[in-house]
């Protein structure tokens with residue numbers, strides 16, 4: 025069985041609109057192991073978010089296979105996908121998607137709502153990301169970087185095996201982005217597989233491996249380890 029916590033094999037993604045067909049991913053082979061931090065780079069519109077969404081079971085490939093923890097997750101039902109996401113995957117989206125009417129702590133607890141709350145883990149995680157003194161703040165009482173850290177805490181509340189981050193340092197200043205990246209590196213060193221899609225070269229200072237999405241395929245660019 026594969027040691028990969030999340031994996032794509034021969035993934036093709038095509039969009040059809042009327043007569044036109046757009047191939048965004050044309051045969052992606054990619055995987056991440058526990059404790060490994062991989063960056064995915066490439067120009068705007070090349071398919072990075074699409075790839076991340078397929079890896080996180082938020083979108084389905086046209087062709088190919090998606091595996092989570094070595095198990096085929098390509099043909100799960102909608103219900104099974106939701107369960108698998110909740111159990112194994114943490115997401116950090118570029119736009120945070122915090123709920124404005126909930127405090128920082130309540131936002132972090134959202135993914136545990138179906139299983140009866142996190143029993144104080146939300147508060148602990150907020151302390152870990154340096155927001156112990158902001159647990160009762162609402163999103164509009166937080167800075168951009170603080171919101172990003174709340175989103176990061178929320179992505180970890182269910183102890184995922186893999187963390188998928190879309191531009192985790194988008195719009196952050198240097199200091200805040202350093203602290204978010206330190207945090208992601210720490211999470212990764214605790215055994216979580218991390219895939220970060222980004223335009224920010226800075227992430228490669230923290231990653232174990234860097235790939236580039238180029239004409240619909242993944243090519244390795246940095247830190248060859250094998």
Ligand SMILES: Nc1ncnc2c1ncn2[C@@H]1O[C@H](COP(=O)(O)OP(=O)(O)OP(=O)(O)O)[C@@H](O)[C@H]1O
Nearest residue numbers: 039041046048066067068069070071072073074075
């Ligand atoms: N539902 C859709 N229907 C048709 N085309 C789509 C759809 N969703 C995305 N696309 C196209 O797929 C391509 C890849 O989009 P994607 O969001 O994955 O790019 P990206 O690499 O994340 O870009 P960015 O760096 O700007 O975030 C784009 O050219 C986009 O226009």
Ligand SMILES: [Mg+2]
Nearest residue numbers: 072073074190
């Ligand atoms: Mg994108």
